[in-house]
Amino acid sequence: MFRALLLEKTADDVTCRVVDLDDDRLPDGNVTIAVDYSTLNYKDALAITNTSPIVRAWPMVPGVDLAGVVEASADDRYAPGDRVVLNGWEIGETRWGGLTTHTRVDADWLVHLPDAISTRQAMAIGTAGYTAMLCVLALEEHDVSPEQGPVVVTGAAGGVGSVAIAILSGLGHEVHAVTGRADEQGDYLRALGAAEIIDRATLTDPPRPLGRATWSGGIDAVGGTILANVLSMTKPHGCVAACGLVQSMDLPTSVAPFILRGVALAGVNSVYEPVERRRQAWSRLASDLDPDRLESMIGEIGLTDVTDVAPSFLDGSVKGRIVVDVRR
Numbered sequence: 625m626f627r628a629l630l631l632e633k634t635a636d637d638v639t640c641r642v643v644d645l646d647d648d649r650l651p652d653g654n655v656t657i658a659v660d661y662s663t664l665n666y667k668d669a670l671a672i673t674n675t676s677p678i679v680r681a682w683p684m685v686p687g688v689d690l691a692g693v694v695e696a697s698a699d700d701r702y703a704p705g706d707r708v709v710l711n712g713w714e715i716g717e718t719r720w721g722g723l724t725t726h727t728r729v730d731a732d733w734l735v736h737l738p739d740a741i742s743t744r745q746a747m748a749i750g751t752a753g754y755t756a757m758l759c760v761l762a763l764e765e766h767d768v769s770p771e772q773g774p775v776v777v778t779g780a781a782g783g784v785g786s787v788a789i790a791i792l793s794g795l796g797h798e799v800h801a802v803t804g805r806a807d808e809q810g811d812y813l814r815a816l817g818a819a820e821i822i823d824r825a826t827l828t829d830p831p832r833p834l835g836r837a838t839w840s841g842g843i844d845a846v847g848g849t850i851l852a853n854v855l856s857m858t859k860p861h862g863c864v865a866a867c868g869l870v871q872s873m874d875l876p877t878s879v880a881p882f883i884l885r886g887v888a889l890a891g892v893n894s895v896y897e898p899v900e901r902r903r904q905a906w907s908r909l910a911s912d913l914d915p916d917r918l919e920s921m922i923g924e925i926g927l928t929d930v931t932d933v934a935p936s937f938l939d940g941s942v943k944g945r946i947v948v949d950v951r952r
């Protein structure tokens with residue numbers, strides 16, 4: 625038997641409950657994993673609350689991330705006892721996901737965890753933090769370096785934002801954090817390494833084609849007018865890595881930042897990144913993310929708490945990262 629959170633579609637509703645299932649319900653795959661921890665991301669909250677059509681196969685075990693230990697493997701790259709992490713590849717969307725005590729997956733989706741990262745820390749990082757690292761890699765590939773001036777992070781107190789601030793400040797960047805909760809979360813963001821806190825209300829009006837050139841680069845998790853303002857305020861030859869749409873899917877900008885300042889907009893999609901890129905990101909997370917700062921982001925819950933906590937992502941009240949201990 626294994627225990628999982630199960631989303632089921634009925635004629636006029638979607639139910640979500642913790643259930644015990646026979647092992648013959650384990651999904652197809654050549655590696656069996658005992659999951660230690662999963663996590664909640666914004667996308668998981670959309671799935672669990674049935675707010676957006678994230679789930680495309682029913683019934684579904686949600687959770688786009690998992691970290692655990694290999695129990696059995698028919699693939700010689702993995703052996704019992706190996707510690708592994710899985711992010712994306714449509715788990716929790718079209719294939720059963722991480723909010724479970726056991727699962728079976730395709731070996732091609734897995735990454736061995738670096739020694740420095742525990743399975744709990746891996747899920748404190750989760751897709752949000754792994755995506756933040758992919759965004760940092762994109763900035764580096766566009767030659768954004770600390771000497772060129774401050775960088776900006778939007779959605780600062782959320783999962784992507786928190787990890788992005790901790791990594792960038794650890795690398796020596798002066799980080800400006802854009803938040804809607806400056807009073808409530810200012811101290812938290814400064815402790816993560818933010819040098820300046822910016823009220824997001826200052827970036828919600830439509831931007832001028834070119835604003836004051838302020839940032840050498842940025843990581844954006846929100847889209848909409850905030851991303852448009854960030855682009856118009858990016859210095860010549862800077863780069864903004866965009867990964868999210870919490871404010872809006874729209875991007876009301878002009879070509880001015882691109883053709884007059886040579887600004888680059890780097891899109892990041894973590895779900896289908898090739899395994900080599902994943903290994904690179906996890907290796908950099910092991911070396912460049914301060915474990916104490918990571919710990920300060922964590923709220924830990926059990927599997928049975930998930931349905932109560934998920935809605936808090938949708939009203940923007942979650943801080944940092946939520947780790948799920950799937951055994952309780």
Ligand SMILES: NC(=O)c1ccc[n+]([C@@H]2O[C@H](COP(=O)([O-])OP(=O)(O)OC[C@H]3O[C@@H](n4cnc5c(N)ncnc54)[C@H](OP(=O)(O)O)[C@@H]3O)[C@@H](O)[C@H]2O)c1
Binds near residue numbers: 784868
């Ligand atoms: N492309 C990818 O591969 C990928 C991977 C991971 C995540 N994402 C996306 O990235 C986004 C952020 O994910 P997350 O896990 O960091 O979510 P999260 O933990 O819920 O954080 C989102 C943050 O955005 C800010 N925010 C909330 N409502 C807002 C609004 N109306 N306007 C502007 N800002 C608002 C809040 O920060 P403040 O309170 O500080 O303002 C909130 O904490 C989501 O859209 C998610 O789907 C994409």
